[in-house]
Amino acid sequence: MPLKTFHNLKKSRKAEVLQVSYEEFVFHSYKNASVSNIVKRLGIAKGSFYRYFESKLDLYTFLTKNAYYLRIQQLGILLEDMSLDFFEILKENFRNKILFDIKHPLESIFLFNLFQETDTNEIALLYNNIKHEAINLTKNLVIQFQEKGTLNPLVDPEVAAHFVFQTQLGIYEYLSFSKEINFKENIKTGQKVFDLSEEEIMEVVEEFLAIIRNGLEIKKD
Template identity: 30%
Template sequence: MPKETFIKLKEEKQKQIREAFLREFAIKTYDEASISMVVKQLGIAKGSVYQYFEDKLDLFMYLVNESVAVKSKYTAVLKRENYPDFWAYFSDLYEYGFQFDQENPLNSHFLHNLTQNLNSPSIKHFYNELLSQVITGFEKLAEYEVENGLFRSDVPVKTLGFFLYKLGSSIQEQLEISGIINPKESIQKGLPVYFGKKDELMQVVADYIKLAKPAFNKN
């Protein structure tokens, strides 16, 4: 958590510091990211950062929490009970996620690169902990569908949840490997991750739904 000295900064100054470090962690891994380089760009003393945060990890986790909170403002308005089935809800998560990306490109780039950051040797121990939390969230989604008789019940909820998690990560991975998105190039240009690629994104989502729906849904 940021120290009181950071909280007391003017919002514009907080934003300047936050965006500079979001960009640094979005283009590099955690171990590669340089506080010295960022403070030089900002024109502030390196010691200032440690007046605002306990250490590099404290700063990084602040950015994680901030970025997740910003994205949640977009996706939290979606309520599963307002949809006829899970897959309409799943599709809308990407619609609203796209809006988040367009309006908050640095937060989006940071989250896009989060797995790479967490795989850095010095914080590798956090990876399984955070991944477990994410997968638990998908398990709860699957459990809701099973309890309401919409997903098959002959497969454990843990397996259904992990499959849903891999479904989401595979969509992102395919888009990047196929060259539909190029995060390294787009952040250099100051563009969102999915800039101009909404149709391609939603088509891939629709294709994955076609494949997943028969596998998950109760016959």
């Protein structure tokens, strides 16, 4: 995690370090990303960089946690809203994440890359930590609504949580494949991360939610 020297930087300089670092890992795999490229763009010596972070992995770990917690910060508000049912929480959570992706494209694609790069042991560990946290949270949510009598009690909560997690990833893979959206190219050329409107994206989300609903909702006679 960041060393004291990094924390002592001015806010604007911290933001610059993060932006350059995110760009390096967005446009290169973890293996091919280079600290040398980062320090060159920042105009600092390599030794100075290691006063900010202990290693490339240390930097990558911080970028991962920073992006992940930025992306889920609205979730707590949704979970506290007792008027929402399980599927409304999922829908609004998906919407918030899409809005995050539009506002923070670098952090968004960084996380998308992370989920594709699990062939590296260190990255696989980071991915698994995030996945376990997300699945445990969703599993507890499933149990909560099963106890309320609004979700099928016969469905294993952990299986349901895995399905929801994979469905969320599937939305982005679908948009990339079916809608031919090149996330990285859009960022590189200064375009929006999505070539679709929020309304068009939410139509896709609704289709995926319908599949989740079909599997988890209690069937009425």
